[in-house]
Every structure is written in structure tokens, then in C-alpha cells.
Amino acid sequence: AQRVTQPEKLLSVFKGAPVELKCNYSYSGSPELFWYVQYSRQRLQLLLRHISRESIKGFTADLNKGETSFHLKKPFAQEEDSAMYYCALSGTSGSRLTFGEGTQLTVNP
Amino acid sequence: NAGVTQTPKFRVLKTGQSMTLLCAQDMNHEYMYWYRQDPGMGLRLIHYSVGEGTTAKGEVPDGYNVSRLKKQNFLLGLESAAPSQTSVYFCASTEYNEQFFGPGTRLTVL
Numbered sequence: 001a002q003r004v005t006q007p008e009k010l011l012s013v014f015k016g017a018p019v020e021l022k023c024n025y026s027y028s029g030s031p032e033l034f035w036y037v038q039y040s041r042q043r044l045q046l047l048l049r050h051i052s053r054e055s056i057k058g059f060t061a062d063l064n065k066g067e068t069s070f071h072l073k074k075p076f077a078q079e080e081d082s083a084m085y086y087c088a089l090s091g092t093s094g095s096r097l098t099f100g101e102g103t104q105l106t107v108n109p
Numbered sequence: 110n111a112g113v114t115q116t117p118k119f120r121v122l123k124t125g126q127s128m129t130l131l132c133a134q135d136m137n138h139e140y141m142y143w144y145r146q147d148p149g150m151g152l153r154l155i156h157y158s159v160g161e162g163t164t165a166k167g168e169v170p171d172g173y174n175v176s177r178l179k180k181q182n183f184l185l186g187l188e189s190a191a192p193s194q195t196s197v198y199f200c201a202s203t204e205y206n207e208q209f210f211g212p213g214t215r216l217t218v219l
Contacts, residue, residue, distance in 0.1 A: 034207075036208075043199070044152075044199065044201075044208075045210070046208070049207070090206055096142075097142075098154075099144075099151040099152040099153075101149055101151040102151050
């Protein structure tokens with residue numbers, strides 16, 4: 001079975017501080033990992049995926065297969081980063097996603 | 110392109126009532142999904158469809174039924190609503206493993 005765990009339900013940082021949102025997964029094969037973001041009163045949207053290896057809005061995430069983690073990082077948080085972040089996994093069973101519980105990030109001025 | 114749209118945006122039901130949520134996408138995607146979003150539980154898959162005329166159960170299918178009579182539409186039905194079905198419902202469709210979400214339907218069952 002595949003599972004995604006986000007250990008922090010709430011995370012609060014100050015503007016300009018580094019931020020790391022943790023994501024751990026369990027899956028027996030080679031998964032594809034994603035981060036989705038939901039800004040207040042908006043729909044969920046893809047932030048980044050591990051296979052693209054790109055930085056979006058200053059965020060990066062590296063897949064660590066040894067630690068089965070896919071933590072989301074940003075060196076300098078901005079107030080507009082405040083949102084709900086979901087880590088998600090897609091296995092070999094097609095494009096079905098398994099989501100983590102979500103982390104509500106608040107960036108204080 | 111409108112992307113993924115959902116109807117209605119809000120709804121209040123009494124226990125035992127029935128209703129249908131409509132999801133429509135204009136991107137010609139084969140795969141469509143229905144999720145429910147509850148605080149502290151993330152998004153949980155209710156049902157999904159891999160193409161017109163096909164449906165399959167997800168993680169939490171009990172109390173819901175779905176139909177995919179047309180490729181662009183995916184309907185979610187509640188035959189007899191219960192307070193435990195109070196939630197925000199999201200529809201999504203997929204292209205190249207990226208899921209595109211609708212704006213959500215906030216359902217309250219009293």
C-alpha cells in the first residue's frame with residue numbers, strides 16, 4: 001500500500017526565514033512525488049513534481065529514496081507563500097494520487 | 110478553456126436527502142476523480158474514472174455513487190445524505206500525471 005505522511009499540520013515562520021515542509025512516503029516501487037498548493041479560497045494547483053527538478057516560486061524539493069522523503073524547501077519565505085501544502089504520490093497504478101494530510105503554512109510579517 | 114468546473118458551489122442538505130454534484134472538464138482528459146477534503150485528513154479519493162463509461166472505487170466510496178456517461182462529465186451522487194458527508198468535494202482530471210482541480214463544492218448535511 002502507498003502512504004504519504006506530513007508530520008506538521010501547522011507551520012509558522014517569519015518573512016525572510018527559511019522554511020521546510022516535511023513529507024515522508026511509503027511505497028514499494030518507484031513513485032512519482034508532487035507538491036500541490038491551495039491558497040486561500042482558491043483551488044488546488046500543482047506546485048512542483050520531482051521529475052521536473054525545477055524551482056517554482058523559489059521552492060525546491062528533492063526526492064530522497066534512502067530516507068523515503070520529499071521535503072519542500074524555500075530559503076526565504078514570503079507572506080504570499082501562506083497556504084495549505086499537500087504532498088502527493090503516484091505509483092505504478094496509473095495517475096491515481098495519494099495525498100498527505102496537508103501542512104498549513106503561515107508566513108508572518 | 111474553462112478547465113474543470115463544478116456545480117453547485119455550495120449546498121445544504123438535510124439528513125436523508127439526495128443530490129448530485131456535477132464535474133465538467135473541457136480538456137479532453139480521460140481520467141477524472143472525486144475527492145473529499147476534511148480538516149487534518151487531506152484529500153481522500155472517493156471514486157475515479159479512467160474513461161467514458163468506466164468508474165472505480167477509491168479510498169472512501171461508501172455512501173456515494175458515480176457515473177461517467179460522457180467523457181467531459183463526471184457525476185457524484187449521494188443517495189441518502191448523512192452528517193458524516195459534510196465536507197468539501199473536489200473534482201479533478203489528469204493529463205501526464207498532473208491533476209487539474211475544480212474550485213470545490215462545500216456541502217453541509219444537517
